[in-house]
Amino acid sequence: MLTSRARKRDFPSLEGKAYLNSAAEGIPPLAVGEALQQYFSDKQLGMDGRERHTEQWNAVRALAAEFYGLTPAEIGICSCSSEAYNLAALALKLKKxxxxxxxxxxxxxxxxxxxxxxxxxxxxxxxxxxxxxxxxDLVPLLNPKTRLVTVSLVSFYNGFRITLPEVVAAVRKRSAALLAVDVTQALGRVPLDLTGADLIVGSTHKWILASHGGGLVGVPAARAAEWTAPAGGWFNLEDAFGPKRFEKAVSKPGAASFSVGMPNYAAVYAVRAGLEYIRGVGVKAIDEAARPLVMNCLAELKSLPVELLTPDEPEHIAGILAFKHPKAEEVHAKLLAANVHVMSHAGRLRVSIHGYNTEGDVEKLLRELKSALK
Known part of the structure; x- marks a missing residue:
């Protein structure tokens, strides 16, 4: 990342390719592949490998805690963001x-x-x-009946970035609701300040450049009671194998309750490597390098015959730009033919720019896009 030498060394698959689709799938550095190979080696030890798996598990909790601004005890690991939110729904015990x-x-x-x-x-x-x-537009929706407000820090759809302190202030002033924040499209790409969030959820296969099969859950200790999922399992239970195990099941409090079964240790190894790589480069450095590319791309998109979906508001922009075009699929096919990779869905094209992207990537995108639009 950030230099051509590091890019060639760590991301050889990007050679000759303008890959601008990290919001869908991040390209892992070779270190992640090495971590997966280490998992395989440790797994071959059978039960003797469990101690090494646990070391990786604890390392990921410590790393995620750094990114979220929490402690390792306030971090849980599940399989994906969807699992996290379904467990959160169990924890809330909502009523009519x-x-x-x-x-x-x-x-x-x-x-x-x-x-x-x-x-x-x-x-x-x-x-x-x-x-x-x-x-x-949020304020009229808040009242004493509001139990939860859920929002993404950065929208997957068009890249709009909320101002979290404003959201926190509005929710606290007008309700006693909990605030859940999805950081999937921000984690590893922009610096985070998640003060005021009651539940934090992030996926692992996008901007942190790890693998599928991971979900990083943060629950501040002060909110552990509200976010304790009453799910069956064993890894999430206080005493799964005790003498009264068939009389009652009691979940561990807070974040630990989101890890319901045998951990996906292969993903854990990959997540550790991905987070360590991002931390080694520095999220601030990534943002400072990629943001000018984002803003330059936005300026050029505004001059093209497309319907821009991303608001032209720099303070609300992270790493994603999106636009519509009547012939989006045809345009997308032409971009792919030129080895330019963006997301296409239902007439919407989405460009996402990470630390391994270059000025040349953006120039190629714009050149091929202009050609395709003709």
């Missing part, structure tokens, strides 16, 4: 008359548990206006 605020820029994982027919709470939708979530 409760209300949950979701928004229309969020990824389904954070919103749909509260929309299922089995959920007794009433969902309220914080609707975006011209691609932005405004605090003045």
């Amino acid at each position: 008359g409760d209300e949950v605020v979701v928004n229309d820029l969020d990824f389904p994982a954070g919103a749909t548990p509260w929309l299922q027919p089995a959920c007794p709470a009433t969902p309220r939708v914080w609707r975006s206006l011209e691609g932005a979530l405004r605090i003045e």
